[in-house]
Amino acid sequence: MTCIVGLVDGDRVWMGGDSAGVNGLDITVRADTKVFRNGDCLIGFTSSFRMGQLLHYRLEVPSRDGDVDLFRYMVVDFVDAVRSCLKDGGYAHRSNDVETGGTFMVGLEGRLFTVQSDYQVGEAVRGYHAIGCGSDYALGSLASTAGQPPEERVLKALECAEMFNGGVRAPFTIQSSLRRPQLALTEAA
Template sequence: MTCIAGVVARGRVYLGGDSAGVAGYELTVRADTKVFSTGPFLVGFTSSFRMGQVLRHAFSPPPLPKRPGALGRYMVVDFVDAVRAALKDKGWAAKQSEQELGGTFLVGVSGHLFRVESDYQVAESRDGFDAVGCGSEAARGALFAARHLKPEARVRMALRAAERFSAGVRGPFRVVSG
């Protein structure tokens, strides 16, 4: 249970996350954060703290492409292959009906915000914002409605909306940008 919300503004990405760790009816406000930077990448995860720990501490993204227009292909092929390898190596990836499954997370890089789904598909919203986790619908609505706010304030408002309308989202909230 989580909410990760991100906005692209003026060539930068702003990514925020909550602090809830939820298992059934139990809630722990975690000290370890769901959003972080690793090199030029901002990452915000849902699905599993273990997956987030692997992405933060054991994942080495391949070098970014230098060729203009190559970022989309890089994310779909090179980046995802490296994520799959790290998750598999650290015992977190799953296999169901011969299909590999990971988790869901947002990635900000080079002024773009990507969503990586559990089946490793990569998406980039035309809206310039996105959210994942159990509070994502409330967060996306708030991001849409708060276009007049500065980017970090927009992300924080989205997280507050998710906290208000989802039992699985709790502050404190952390926002990173790059």
């Protein structure tokens, strides 16, 4: 199920997701969205609606000291908060002493990260990424629409995924993240 598309455009991240809930051959168009904001984070999920609900309503996004590298923050502080949230919410799985969660994307401070089910954090150098069963179609679309407006690119990628994958359905939710923080300028006295 699912197609989540993320795209970095300057100091913003654009993210879109479909509305399909899939169980075997059954599909339900869901009212609860797979793309949302939690604090300064723009989050889009696949894997499980329960995981997404925990990330949306229960996850307390930790604050980041401005001196801490953003990637390090994501790998250490953010993932530790996610792991605790998923464990406390009864979603994290443990098998053979290996803990797993689910897959989701995070747009933060103008950068796009993917958190995999083993909690590894990735950041694609190409400036866009897609996850879920429709991801291959979405990635092909994103590669072919360079230079077009970001919201249009995300929409086209989702439409392409829906056209070719039975687990992706409109309506689509598309949001952009907060702008990357700028250094504060002080007035000279």
